[in-house]
Every structure is written in structure tokens, then in C-alpha cells.
Amino acid sequence: MKTTLLFRSDNRIRRLSTGLVLLLIAPVLPGCITTRVATESDCDTPANVTYTQKTITAFFWGLKQPTDIKPPCDQRSNHLNGVTVKSTFAHYLLSTVTLGIVNKRQVTWCCAPYVPKTDSI
Amino acid sequence: MRLPNGLQQLVVSEVTNRHENFTQPLTAGASFKLTIPSGLPDSKSEYRQTTANFQWLIKHAIDNKIRLRAIGKNWSFAKVGVTNGGMVDTDALMQTFAIRNTSVAPAYLAAGQSADNLFFTECGTTVHILEQLLEARNKSIRASGASNGQTIAGATATGTHGAAFDYGAVHDAIVGLHIVCGPNKHVWLERQSYPVAGKPFTDLLAVTEVIRDDDLFNAAVVSFGSFGFVHGIMLETDDLFWLKSYSAKSVAYTDGLKKAMTDCDFSGIATILRLPAATADAKPYHFQLIVNPHQFDPSGADATRGPFVRILYKHRTKPIAAAPPPPKPGFIYGDDTMGLIQTLLDRLTPRKLVPALVNALYPQALEDTDGWVGTMRDFFGNTNVRGKASSAAIGIDSNDSPRVLEEIIAMNAQSAFPGVMGLRWVKRTPATLGFTRFPITCVLELDGVESSLTRQFLQRIWTRLETLDIPYTQHWGKVNFNLDGDRVRRQYGNKAVDDWIVARQHLLDAPTRAVFTNEFMERCGLDKELILDEPIA
Numbered sequence: 001m002k003t004t005l006l007f008r009s010d011n012r013i014r015r016l017s018t019g020l021v022l023l024l025i026a027p028v029l030p031g032c033i034t035t036r037v038a039t040e041s042d043c044d045t046p047a048n049v050t051y052t053q054k055t056i057t058a059f060f061w062g063l064k065q066p067t068d069i070k071p072p073c074d075q076r077s078n079h080l081n082g083v084t085v086k087s088t089f090a091h092y093l094l095s096t097v098t099l100g101i102v103n104k105r106q107v108t109w110c111c112a113p114y115v116p117k118t119d120s121i
Numbered sequence: 122m123r124l125p126n127g128l129q130q131l132v133v134s135e136v137t138n139r140h141e142n143f144t145q146p147l148t149a150g151a152s153f154k155l156t157i158p159s160g161l162p163d164s165k166s167e168y169r170q171t172t173a174n175f176q177w178l179i180k181h182a183i184d185n186k187i188r189l190r191a192i193g194k195n196w197s198f199a200k201v202g203v204t205n206g207g208m209v210d211t212d213a214l215m216q217t218f219a220i221r222n223t224s225v226a227p228a229y230l231a232a233g234q235s236a237d238n239l240f241f242t243e244c245g246t247t248v249h250i251l252e253q254l255l256e257a258r259n260k261s262i263r264a265s266g267a268s269n270g271q272t273i274a275g276a277t278a279t280g281t282h283g284a285a286f287d288y289g290a291v292h293d294a295i296v297g298l299h300i301v302c303g304p305n306k307h308v309w310l311e312r313q314s315y316p317v318a319g320k321p322f323t324d325l326l327a328v329t330e331v332i333r334d335d336d337l338f339n340a341a342v343v344s345f346g347s348f349g350f351v352h353g354i355m356l357e358t359d360d361l362f363w364l365k366s367y368s369a370k371s372v373a374y375t376d377g378l379k380k381a382m383t384d385c386d387f388s389g390i391a392t393i394l395r396l397p398a399a400t401a402d403a404k405p406y407h408f409q410l411i412v413n414p415h416q417f418d419p420s421g422a423d424a425t426r427g428p429f430v431r432i433l434y435k436h437r438t439k440p441i442a443a444a445p446p447p448p449k450p451g452f453i454y455g456d457d458t459m460g461l462i463q464t465l466l467d468r469l470t471p472r473k474l475v476p477a478l479v480n481a482l483y484p485q486a487l488e489d490t491d492g493w494v495g496t497m498r499d500f501f502g503n504t505n506v507r508g509k510a511s512s513a514a515i516g517i518d519s520n521d522s523p524r525v526l527e528e529i530i531a532m533n534a535q536s537a538f539p540g541v542m543g544l545r546w547v548k549r550t551p552a553t554l555g556f557t558r559f560p561i562t563c564v565l566e567l568d569g570v571e572s573s574l575t576r577q578f579l580q581r582i583w584t585r586l587e588t589l590d591i592p593y594t595q596h597w598g599k600v601n602f603n604l605d606g607d608r609v610r611r612q613y614g615n616k617a618v619d620d621w622i623v624a625r626q627h628l629l630d631a632p633t634r635a636v637f638t639n640e641f642m643e644r645c646g647l648d649k650e651l652i653l654d655e656p657i658a
Contacts, residue, residue, distance in 0.1 A: 046195035047139035119164040
């Protein structure tokens with residue numbers, strides 16, 4: 001009997017510890033998965049600027065999708081060099097709490113620089 | 122607000138730097154992006170329109186009493202290149218021009234130089250793209266940072282040093298600057314002792330003034346964006362050259378290695394690195410050590426606990442060898458890994474775990490480059506550092522480098538540093554506030570995790586150097602939170618600092634200076650006004 005109680009007590013402590021660890025770790029995991037597609041490292045913007053990123057939302061298990069993002073890259077080259085999709089812990093939490101009704105992702109793009117042909121002076 | 126061709130207003134209220142160790146608030150509505158203007162007849166007209174756009178921005182900033190700073194790739198670890206006003210994104214400005222003999226100063230040609238080695242580029246061209254363009258012309262830049270993702274203007278503005286011990290830093294290849302330094306003023310600035318541009322060239326830029334002055338040029342070339350908008354840069358390039366690597370993962374810290382550190386004399390380590398004798402076609406160009414402070418034997422007895430050593434030979438003709446191997450496959454640490462380690466270090470303080478952590482990660486920082494052959498672009502390519510990182514760099518006289526290294530190792534034994542060190546050697550720059558100011562400067566970098574533990578360690582090193590009275594400078598674009606007016610003057614001397622301030626007053630009038638003053642300069646006393654002996658021309 002005592003052994004069972006102790007076993008239950010151990011289990012509770014273990015669950016409590018696991019919960020505490022998760023609670024501690026949760027705030028430090030703002031970006032669990034980052035998927036990056038890059039053809040070249042060069043961009044026509046500085047690193048980490050907010051005007052080349054957008055948070056998109058899909059609703060009802062993907063039945064209602066966000067419209068395509070059309071990054072305003074220079075029309076003379078009109079190419080992307082990179083796209084990063086980031087799923088944060090908050091995004092997973094939101095999906096879980098809403099049972100998949102609301103799904104968010106952060107998309108960052110990097111326009112290829114327009115590099116004109118070298119002229120001469 | 123109606124904006125000129127090639128200018129866009131940005132919706133941005135803050136900017137976080139590339140390495141995510143600070144966020145700079147910005148004034149709403151004060152930031153802009155410049156692009157190469159469209160619909161104009163030729164590239165020269167586009168260039169001139171961009172100059173006019175820079176002037177428009179200065180006038181707009183003066184009228185609205187806002188501060189502005191051009192931003193490149195946003196790589197600086199310090200707030201040296203940002204302001205609480207607006208940022209001007211110049212990254213799309215990538216026009217480049219080859220130079221004809223008819224466009225250069227006669228004195229340049231008379232000195233035996235060729236216009237073929239000159240290349241004029243807009244400020245936003247990345248070093249990576251510049252290297253591509255130059256290689257296509259069978260040319261090469263002379264020095265670069267460890268990575269090539271910065272814009273050329275950004276790399277030079279903070280004194281990016283490279284590791285060319287008998288040449289110099291990135292900015293030491295600059296021979297002319299086109300600076301927009303007022304709403305009605307944009308100048309061509311070059312050294313009087315080394316004139317480069319001819320009248321056809323400056324006429325095409327339609328500059329309001331041509332200034333040939335060594336002191337002004339040497340001040341402006343490393344001025345972190347505070348001398349106005351650097352629109353165009355004239356670089357002197359080299360014929361395309363190749364580098365061949367001779368490296369060893371662990372070299373005993375012997376007198377031979379110390380001689381290499383103090384004098385760039387590699388005779389004491391030639392056998393272990395299998396260095397060939399220097400020839401007219403091939404000679405040492407780059408010297409680097411990487412030191413894991415947790416696995417270092419300062420006595421030199423244990424050869425397995427020495428630094429990684431790499432020497433690159435510069436070859437005029439391509440040596441017969443394989444191309445660099447492809448990047449390592451597999452996982453790379455995640456964008457947030459550094460942030461996670463920071464949190465663990467700051468909140469949980471597992472100080473005893475630091476050496477184990479560094480020892481586990483250290484092998485990933487090393488590449489077995491022995492025998493590699495490649496161009497500058499191959500060796501100093503894209504960085505793969507992700508997330509919150511910290512990097513500080515000090516410049517010391519190469520003669521002091523063994524002593525400083527040993528001091529840091531001793532300090533690490535008392536309190537572990539969560540990172541590793543890199544040491545590179547660079548020839549002295551003539552730039553007034555260039556931090557590679559010793560005859561041969563050893564640039565000692567401390568790279569690690571952004572954390573309070575790292576900051577405490579850095580502070581202790583800086584304090585220790587001052588206690589020991591060992592002269593040092595600090596990289597403007599790296600972690601340098603202790604810099605203030607007194608320290609800047611101690612590091613560079615009163616004359617250099619005053620000369621730099623006076624040069625800025627010469628080039629910019631008071632309203633324009635206010636636009637290009639930022640909080641970092643105020644902290645370092647570089648915004649001060651000096652009374653000039655003679656009136657500003």
C-alpha cells in the first residue's frame with residue numbers, strides 16, 4: 001500500500017517536474033521550426049527588417065487559405081532569393097487551443113537584388 | 122507626400138540587427154528605401170537621380186528635424202550605424218561602373234597605374250556581388266571580412282579589417298568617395314597624394330565640388346555613415362588572384378608560433394604547416410588562429426591543446442589543386458539555439474557547463490581547409506551564424522598579441538567564456554579612426570553567445586588591458602558597449618579624434634551634421650563641435 005502511494009506520489013512529482021520544465025522552456029522557444037529556402041544569400045534589403053515579412057492565417061483546417069503573397073520586388077529583376085517560414089510556439093498553441101480552426105505562420109521573403117550590367121565611365 | 126523617382130517610404134518602427142543583439146526604435150514615417158530609378162535614358166542619369174534623391178532626403182530631414190542613417194545589411198553588433206530617427210535602406214543601389222583611361226587623373230596614369238584596376242560602385246553593392254562582377258573581369262577585391270554578405274559601404278564604414286597582414290583592411294582599397302553631404306552639396310573626395318579621378322569622371326557625377334585632401338579623405342573613409350550619404354566608392358582592385366590554404370587543427374603554442382604572432386614570421390611553424398618558400402608568384406597573405414580557451418595549453422607542451430592555425434598564400438596564377446569541398450551536409454544549429462543558450466546561461470547560470478558546451482561545439486566551428494584553393498569569394502563566403510550571437514574585437518599591436526592571449530586564457534580559467542577566439546593580422550590603416558592602427562594590428566575576436574556572462578567577460582578583458590596599460594582599440598561595428606568619449610580619445614589620441622571631428626565640420630554644415638548625428642556618436646563624444654583655427658571653406 002505504502003509502495004503504491006509512493007509510486008503515485010513519484011508520478012505526481014514527475015508530472016509536476018515535467019510541467020515546470022515545460023513552463024520554463026516554453027517562453028524561450030519562440031521559433032521551434034524555421035524552414036528556409038534560399039537560392040542566393042544576397043537580398044535587396046537589410047537583414048531582419050519587418051517590411052519583408054507577413055504573418056498569414058489559415059482558418060478551418062485549411063479550408064480558408066490566405067491569398068498569395070506578392071512581394072514587391074524590383075520589376076526589372078522580379079525574383080526572390082529566399083523565403084523563410086517560421087512556426088512559433090505561440091502558433092502551435094493557437095492551433096491547439098482552437099482545435100486547428102486558426103493556423104498562423106510567419107513568412108519572410110528576400111527579393112533578389114536588381115544588379116544592372118556594369119557600365120563604364 | 123510626393124516622392125521622387127527611386128524613393129519609397131517605409132512602414133517601419135524599429136529595426137533589429139542581423140545578429141539580434143539589439144533593437145533600435147525608429148521614428149514612424151521617417152524611413153525610406155532607395156532603388157535604382159526607372160525610366161531614365163541611361164545608367165549615368167539613374168546614378169545622378171539617386172544622388173538627387175539623397176539630397177532630397179537630407180532636405181526632408183532638416184525641414185522635419187529628424188535624424189537619418191543609411192543602412193546596409195545591418196550586420197553591426199553595435200548601434201554605431203543606426204539612429205532613433207529614420208533609416209535609409211540603400212541595399213538596392215547596385216550600379217557599377219568600369220573606368221576608362223580617359224576618366225582618370227593624368228597623374229594616376231603617369232604613376233604607372235591603369236584605369237583597368239579601378240572599379241566604381243554604388244554603396245549598396247554587396248561584397249559578394251562585387252566579387253562576382255570583378256571575377257568576371259578577371260579582377261579581385263584586395264581584402265574582405267570573414268564573410269562577404271555586407272554592402273561595400275557598410276563593410277568599410279566600420280573598418281572591417283579582413284586579414285591581409287601586408288596589405289590592410291577592406292577600406293584600404295578605397296581611393297575615392299562620392300559623398301552627398303548636404304541638400305545642395307555632393308562632393309568627390311580623394312587624397313591629394315593619390316589623385317585618381319579625372320574631370321570627365323567628376324563631370325559625369327555632376328558633383329558640386331572636387332576635394333583632394335588626405336586628412337579629409339582619411340577621416341571620411343571610416344566614419345560609420347556620419348559624414349553624409351556615401352553614394353559611390355572607387356575601389357582599386359587587383360588582378361584576379363587565388364588563395365591556397367595551409368592549416369593545422371592544433372599547433373603547439375611554442376616560440377615559433379609566438380614569432381609568427383608578433384612578426385608574421387612563419388619560419389618557426391613552416392615545417393608543421395608544410396609551408397613552401399615564398400616566391401614572386403606566391404607568398405603569405407592571410408594569417409589566422411582560432412583558439413578554444415577551454416582547450417589551450419599556454420606552456421606549449423601539449424600539441425593537442427593548441428590553436429587552429431591557417432595561413433593563406435596569395436597566388437598570381439592558379440595553382441593546380443582541387444576546388445574547395447562543398448559545405449558540410451546535415452543539420453545546422455537553429456535560429457533560436459543561441460537565444461536558448463543565452464537564456465540558460467543568464468537564468469540558470471550553469472557556469473560549470475560552459476567549457477563542456479564550448480568543447481562540444483568547437484569542432485563545428487573548424488573546417489579542415491588544408492590544401493584548399495579558391496578565390497576571395499570561396500574563402501570568405503556566406504556566413505552561417507544564426508540567431509543571437511555576440512562578437513567583440515579588439516585591435517592590439519602584434520607584439521602584444523601573445524601576452525594578451527595568455528592574459529585572456531588566465532582569465533578564462535577563473536570564469537569561463539562561452540565562446541572561442543579568433544586572431545587575425547592586418548597591416549596599419551591610414552584611416553584616422555580605423556581601429557587597425559598599429560603597424561601590424563592583431564585583431565583579436567571573442568565570438569560567442571549573447572549573454573550577460575559574455576558581457577561580463579568582455580568587460581573584464583577591457584578593464585584588464587587598461588590596468589596593464591596595453592594599448593588597444595575596439596572594432597566600431599562589434600560589441601563595444603564600454604566605449605565612451607574618454608576611451609575613444611585614449612585609444613586613438615586627442616589629435617586623431619579632433620582631426621576627425623574637424624573633417625566632419627569641414628564637409629557638413631551644422632544642420633546637416635544634426636541629421637547625421639546619432640546616439641552612439643554622442644556617447645563617444647564624436648558629435649562635439651570644435652572651434653576651427655581657420656574658417657570652413
